[in-house]
Amino acid sequence: MLDLAGIVNDSIVDGPGIRVTVFGQGCPHRCTGCHNPETWDFGCGTPMEEEAILRIVRTNPLCRGVTFSGGEPFAQAEGFARLAQLLKENGYEVASYSGYTFEQLLAGTEAQRHLLETIDVLIDGPFVLAEKSLEIAFRGSRNQRILDVPASLSLGKAVCVKSGRWLGEY
Numbered sequence: 001m002l003d004l005a006g007i008v009n010d011s012i013v014d015g016p017g018i019r020v021t022v023f024g025q026g027c028p029h030r031c032t033g034c035h036n037p038e039t040w041d042f043g044c045g046t047p048m049e050e051e052a053i054l055r056i057v058r059t060n061p062l063c064r065g066v067t068f069s070g071g072e073p074f075a076q077a078e079g080f081a082r083l084a085q086l087l088k089e090n091g092y093e094v095a096s097y098s099g100y101t102f103e104q105l106l107a108g109t110e111a112q113r114h115l116l117e118t119i120d121v122l123i124d125g126p127f128v129l130a131e132k133s134l135e136i137a138f139r140g141s142r143n144q145r146i147l148d149v150p151a152s153l154s155l156g157k158a159v160c161v162k163s164g165r166w167l168g169e170y
Contacts, residue, residue: 002079003045005038005071007053009060014067015095015121015138016165020057024071024080029099033129035140039071050083054090065093068119074098077111084118095121102147102158121161122147137168 005023008014014021023036025045034040057066066087073080073096084094096115098105101124105112116122123139123146131141138146146166151159161167 001047001049002053002076002083003043004048004053005036005045007056009056010062011067013138014069014097015065015093016168017064018060018062019065019067019095020060020063021067021069022053022073022080022083023069024073024076026075027070027072027099028075029072029126031099031127031129033132034127036070042075045071050079050086053083054086057087057092058090063092065095068094068096070097072099074100074105074108074112074115077109077115081111081115081118084115088118093121094119095123097123099126101125102145102152106156116149117153119149121166122149122152124158138166 003025005025008021011019011021025039026042027040030040068080087094096119105116123144125144128141128143131143133142146161148159148161
């Protein structure tokens with residue numbers, strides 16, 4: 001069961017193509033300038049089963065990818081890992097934003113590591129207002145990286161995505 005702030009069924013700003021974005025409720029980071037401060041408080045979202053979220057995703061025939069946002073998805077790592085597994089089994093690309101860095105998540109809890117192992121792409125790092133940019137694809141600030149998670153886990157270090165679609169090239 002996840003505690004959600006909401007679901008956007010046709011996002012074009014949270015990754016390439018038409019995506020469904022699932023917003024977790026609760027965030028420990030509370031970044032200055034955050035565009036979702038209403039997602040900061042824990043325990044005040046809408047509870048939703050992972051299977052129900054999958055059913056919502058499947059209603060969008062144009063969707064090929066799902067993005068986890070927030071709040072902080074890794075604060076609900078167990079539920080988001082279950083959802084990611086269901087999505088992957090149904091052929092969806094799964095990406096997640098996180099205010100944690102890849103390195104912090106790698107050294108984090110077992111549940112956080114499991115969520116990392118179930119996603120394809122991680123946009124990591126806190127939003128930093130002084131680094132804010134409207135010129136970079138799918139990130140709010142220049143310190144954030146778009147990481148190829150399977151490659152990063154394989155090498156044990158952050159590997160940036162090289163694909164043009166995640167870099168906003170097409």
